[in-house]
Amino acid sequence: MTQVRDHTAPRRRGRVPAALLVPAxxxxxxxxxxxxxxxxxxxxxxxxxxxxxPGALTALRLSVQTxxxxxxxxxxxxxxLAWMLAxxxxxxxxLVRALVTVPLVxxxxxxxxxxxxxxxRRGLLGGWLDATFGITLPFTTAGVVLAESFVAMPFLVxxxxxxLRAADHRYEEAAATLGASRWTTFTHVTLPLVAPGLAAGAxxxxxxxxxxxxxxxxxxxxYPGRTQTMPLAVYLALETDLESAIVLSLVxxxxxxxxxxxxxxxxxxxx
Amino acid sequence: MSGRATRTVVAxxxxxxxxxxxxxxxxxxxxxxxxxxxxGAVTVFAAASLTESFTRIxxxxxxANPGSTVTLNFAxxxxxxxxxxxxxxxxxxxxxxPANMTTVTEAGNADGAPNVFARNQLVIAVPRGNPRxxxxxxxxxxxxxxxxxxxxxxxxxxxARTALDSAGxxxxxVTLEQDVKGALAKVKLGEVDAALVYRTDARAAHADxxxxxxxxxxxxxxxxxxxxxxxxxxxxxxxxxVAYVRSTPAQAVLAEAGFQTP
Numbered sequence: 036m037t038q039v040r041d042h043t044a045p046r047r048r049g050r051v052p053a054a055l056l057v058p059a060x061x062x063x064x065x066x067x068x069x070x071x072x073x074x075x076x077x078x079x080x081x082x083x084x085x086x087x088x089p090g091a092l093t094a095l096r097l098s099v100q101t102x103x104x105x106x107x108x109x110x111x112x113x114x115x116l117a118w119m120l121a122x123x124x125x126x127x128x129x130l131v132r133a134l135v136t137v138p139l140v141x142x143x144x145x146x147x148x149x150x151x152x153x154x155x156r157r158g159l160l161g162g163w164l165d166a167t168f169g170i171t172l173p174f175t176t177a178g179v180v181l182a183e184s185f186v187a188m189p190f191l192v193x194x195x196x197x198x199l200r201a202a203d204h205r206y207e208e209a210a211a212t213l214g215a216s217r218w219t220t221f222t223h224v225t226l227p228l229v230a231p232g233l234a235a236g237a238x239x240x241x242x243x244x245x246x247x248x249x250x251x252x253x254x255x256x257x258y259p260g261r262t263q264t265m266p267l268a269v270y271l272a273l274e275t276d277l278e279s280a281i282v283l284s285l286v287x288x289x290x291x292x293x294x295x296x297x298x299x300x301x302x303x304x305x306x
Numbered sequence: 307m308s309g310r311a312t313r314t315v316v317a318x319x320x321x322x323x324x325x326x327x328x329x330x331x332x333x334x335x336x337x338x339x340x341x342x343x344x345x346g347a348v349t350v351f352a353a354a355s356l357t358e359s360f361t362r363i364x365x366x367x368x369x370a371n372p373g374s375t376v377t378l379n380f381a382x383x384x385x386x387x388x389x390x391x392x393x394x395x396x397x398x399x400x401x402x403x404p405a406n407m408t409t410v411t412e413a414g415n416a417d418g419a420p421n422v423f424a425r426n427q428l429v430i431a432v433p434r435g436n437p438r439x440x441x442x443x444x445x446x447x448x449x450x451x452x453x454x455x456x457x458x459x460x461x462x463x464x465x466a467r468t469a470l471d472s473a474g475x476x477x478x479x480v481t482l483e484q485d486v487k488g489a490l491a492k493v494k495l496g497e498v499d500a501a502l503v504y505r506t507d508a509r510a511a512h513a514d515x516x517x518x519x520x521x522x523x524x525x526x527x528x529x530x531x532x533x534x535x536x537x538x539x540x541x542x543x544x545x546x547x548v549a550y551v552r553s554t555p556a557q558a559v560l561a562e563a564g565f566q567t568p
Contacts, residue, residue: 148495157496173497174452174480252488256481257457263482270484274384274459 070288077285078278085282093260094268095286101176101264102244105183106191109240112184113191114233118221120192121199132196139189146185147253154181154254178255179262183244191240198232199225238298245291345373348543349395351386352378353402353530355426355462355486358510359563360400363556367547374543382460382485390415390535397544400532400551402426403461407531417538420531423551424565426504427527428465429517431493438499442520443470446500447477454492454501457482462489465526466502473522490515504528506564530565 078085085091119125120132138146154161154172164170172178206228210220226233248266255262257271265287272280348367352360357380364376379386379396383406390396391413400423401407407420432440438451446453456463463482470477480498483489489501494514508517532551534544550556557567 148491151495151497155495155497252484253491256454256492257483258479258481267484271457271459271482273388274382274457274484277388 073281073284073288076278077281081278082282085279086286090259090268091283091286094263094265094283095290097176097179097260097263098245098265098287099290101179101183102241102247104180105187105244106237106241108180108184109188109191109244110233110237113188113236113240114195114226117192117195117199118225121196122225135192136189138186143186143247143249143251144253147182147250150182150185150250150254154178173254174256174258174262176255176261179251179264182250182254183247186247186250187240187243190243191236194236194239195229195233198229198236201232202228234298238295242291242295245287343373344371344543344546346540346543347375347377348397348540348547349377349379350398350400350547351390351394351396352380352398352400353383353386354380355402355504355506356380356400356530359506359560359565362559363551366555366559367550370550371546376547384409384460393537395537395539396535397538397540398532398534398547400530402528402530403464404529404531405461407533410535411533415536417534417536417541417544420533421548421552422529422568423532423557424530424560424567425527426506426530426565428462428469428502428523429505429508429519431490431501431503431508431511431515431517432499433493433496434512434514434516436516436518440500440518442518443473443475443522447475451500452498453477453479454481454483454489454498455479456486456489456502457484460485461528462486462502462504465523465528468526469502469520469522472525473520504564509564527566 116135120128120135141149151158151161151173153159154164156162156165156171156173161172164172172181202225206224207220210224211217215223246266247264248270251262251264252267252270257263257267259268265283269280269283269287272283350360350364360378360380364378367376368374381389383401383403386396386399387401387406387409390399390410399407399410401410401420404420410416411420430440430443430446432438438445440446440451445451455466458464458467462485481489481492483492483501486503486507490503490507490511492498493501493503494511503517505517505519508515532548534541534548538544561567
């Protein structure tokens with residue numbers, strides 16, 4: 036953990052070279068200007084009444100809930116997967132690592148169709164789930180969580196795997212020589228060791244899940260209160276009312292930035 | 307870009323006429339815009355439901371006007387209207403609903419008044435063979451029948467709402483899709499038992515989908531207006547394309563796709 040601090044602390048003082056400062060500034064402008072555009076075009080006078088519209092709050096609540104559940108699911112499945120990739124030698128590991136990143140390059144809409152082909156009513160598993168347990172996932176809130184997890188999990192796996200590879204193996208080896216089982220080592224040594232990377236991955240995963248659109252509307256559809264998350268509400272508002280879409284986007288932005296800053300202060304610097 | 311190209315063509319034409327007295331050298335110049343013929347690129351922004359028919363009409367237009375190329379941009383009508391009002395370099399706008407056309411005319415971006423060139427009606431799209439034996443809107447409210455509608459914000463959703471209200475049918479869809487192709491895809495994939503889509507969309511997907519006609523759709527007919535845009539980079543091409551869409555051959559293509567023609 037001290038290593039992490041060393042990386043972030045400014046070690047060398049002196050002038051920042053212009054060759055780095057100028058592109059850095061341009062990069063920042065490029066990212067921030069569109070946000071400034073949203074803020075400038077926001078209809079500030081009608082903002083309060085637009086914000087308290089029940090539809091907006093319902094979509095926001097659903098977004099935060101599903102993104103959080105998706106992050107939990109990604110942690111439960113993704114951390115062990117990252118550990119396997121970083122710590123266990125097995126044949127085809129490189130292929131598995133490549134497969135894990137597929138949702139990153141797949142257009143989310145295609146991801147949604149792929150989910151339907153597996154978990155849909157006529158899907159490979161969906162038909163069986165329905166016949167055996169009476170579970171149908173498309174058009175349900177659980178379906179939203181599944182779609183968001185599919186798209187967001189690679190962010191978590193990659194972040195955690197990177198943290199595991201960077202972590203010092205000797206602590207784990209010491210635990211093993213002292214007689215700790217692999218499970219005990221994982222829970223008592225490895226996980227605390229990579230906690231900052233884990234937190235960063237979880238935050239990235241949550242943020243990606245919060246903004247998810249394509250896979251969600253394709254797999255879970257769009258119905259207010261059940262599957263209409265904030266990005267879906269924004270997209271539909273764009274059809275009729277640009278200002279309403281801007282307000283909804285700003286709300287999503289403020290809430291997500293607020294949560295991310297709060298988490299960062301709490302976990303990522305003190306961990 | 308194409309505006310500049312047109313000007314270049316005109317400049318070459320003028321130069322050629324001045325120097326040689328006749329257009330002996332340059333093919334494009336001799337067939338140029340001076341005599342009212344259409345050359346260069348014509349950029350058409352058209353509603354997603356026109357994809358199949360306008361692709362064909364665009365090719366026919368190119369064949370009828372050698373030297374012209376038609377570039378088609380298909381998307382939801384409201385997205386297209388937004389792009390046009392934000393300054394997208396389009397020559398022609400064909401909308402699936404008058405409301406989105408009004409957005410463009412009210413912003414002062416129209417060259418003349420819009421003309422209705424086609425009408426579309428809703429049908430009930432069911433999986434091919436109609437396994438749930440849906441014969442009318444009332445069947446959609448049966449328990450266990452999953453229905454996809456378009457969201458109220460898009461034209462096919464508004465039309466569906468009107469049709470259902472006039473039939474006195476109350477139903478809870480499982481999803482409100484962002485456009486008509488989304489609703490149709492849910493039927494194709496077998497995730498829903500029925501969806502209200504345009505007759506043209508059901509016809510284009512006839513390999514997977516059967517369209518069931520119902521009488522109340524006559525009360526929710528969608529008009530498709532078209533116009534040339536004021537800031538068109540190729541104004542001659544824009545007007546010619548609008549006129550072509552209303553000509554007999556183009557209207558036949560639209561009718562074949564399932565549109566009603568005015």
